[in-house]
Amino acid sequence: MSFYTIPFILFFVGFFFVYWFVCNRSLKLQNLLLLAGSYVFYAWFDWRFLFLLMGSTLLTFVLGIGIENAEATGRKKALLATGVLVNVAVLLYFKYTNFFISSFVALLAHFNINPGLHLLDLVLPLGISFYTFRLLSYLYDVKNGKIKPVKDGVVFASYVAFFPSMIAGPIDRTKTLVPQLEKPRVFNYDMASDGMRQILWGLFKKVVVADNCAKIASDVFDNPAFHGPVLIAGAFFFTIQMYADFSGYSDMAIGIAKLLGFNITRNFNYPYFSQNIAEFWRKWHISLTTWLTDYVFTPLSISFRNIGNAGLCIAIVLTFLVSGLWHGANWTFVVWGFLHGCYFIPLILKGKMNKKKEIPADRYMPTFKEFRNILGTFLLVMFTLVIFKAESLAYAGSYFHRLFILQGASPHIMTSKWAVVMLFIVGMFAIEWMNRAKQHPFENLQIRLPRLGRWAVYNAFFILIILYTGQAPQFIYAKF
């Protein structure tokens, strides 16, 4: 039940009216409805895993209160460890068992040993990577005294299962979402209309830009006969697809939350305008980056602080290895994460990690040097994404190898469709560049444009969406 399918729209319209016009008298009732709605939404995909979600939620809820009530530090630590172990074990089991088995079998095969292990028939529970991270950060924050445990079970369960950000984030922290769940929500027309505009922009990025790029990117990636510049084009279209798909999804999730009166975490801040890799990661999948910074990088950098810059380098590479593995159980993701971690090393050594050099929002164009940095960062991200997209390291290797074969014609693939898609891409980036100081390009459109102009914009985008909807069934990040 993706956000822009008929079943979801029907579900949401019904939900919206009951939420604001029937349940609005009681906060308790509104939260109960939100929880019921979130569970229905989750069960729609696969009802069996609803029980897993409920079990993890209940355990974490009880442990949170237990940690608060425990007097001795040792007991607090033991309760935290229990929660972390169980939640991580569930995630590892569903997501990584087959990866471990196949890697182990492959390793033994080098020594001509066949351990006779077989892969398990496992389905990845939807959103598990996202909600597990919410549960883990909750337990750590309670244990470290950063937050008080949530005492209301309905509030806690709604926080974990909050349907707008259930399938693919943003990974909201307790202190962002729970206070909003605890106080009455009053319908705010401006917030709701801002949400609608953000959904429209997200929808455009997802169905017009990402899904059309997806078709081209998979045509190029799936055909081993291609070589030369076509492969650069394939990597380019996939790089655009990744951004438009995931940031488009995030915009829709944030917009839907706004329609229900919630401000959730921003996930993207125009990352492809970044001038170095550190800035890129501050602006790409922000909720994951800040999560990894707080719970992986910071503890590691504290442990390694005696060895100076080397400690920082080790901490950052390990953090990105975790990030890679989080994305999926495949060596391609591990290598992708490892490379991104390594890209930080020159910045750490040069001390350029924290130098903020944002391009002022009122400036029309970047300078030549800024443009060169933006392009360089983009190309680095783009070529590394080839490994992310490839189904195996061997395939990624062959992709790079074929990229350098310049003789002989590649099979014909470029069509006039490519030009149209390029036009959408340029349009998307131009609009985002001009609005890069805003949360999303349509923010405050009601102030910036008269009613007639606004409706012209909405209609133009509706028409584009109807005419050019590409075909890609699901969000990339819903797999993770």
Place this chain on the structure above:
Amino acid sequence: MEKNEILKIVNDIFVDVLDNENIKLTDETTASDVEEWDSLNHIQLVVAVEKKFKIRFKSDEIRSWQNIGQMVSSIQTKL
């Protein structure tokens, strides 16, 4: 040592590490109040503080600080 004196020394360390003369720390200052102070150079600040005062913090302690005042209190207990 008085808290005020410690705060003054910590302020000098921040000015030095973050390379910004205009930093004026108070007990309530947090990372979001100082533009250059982020999670990546946070640890460099901690190391500089440890060196200057010749003390050693525990990991849990470093992670529990919510503002400069709490960091200063931590330093004071170790002197």
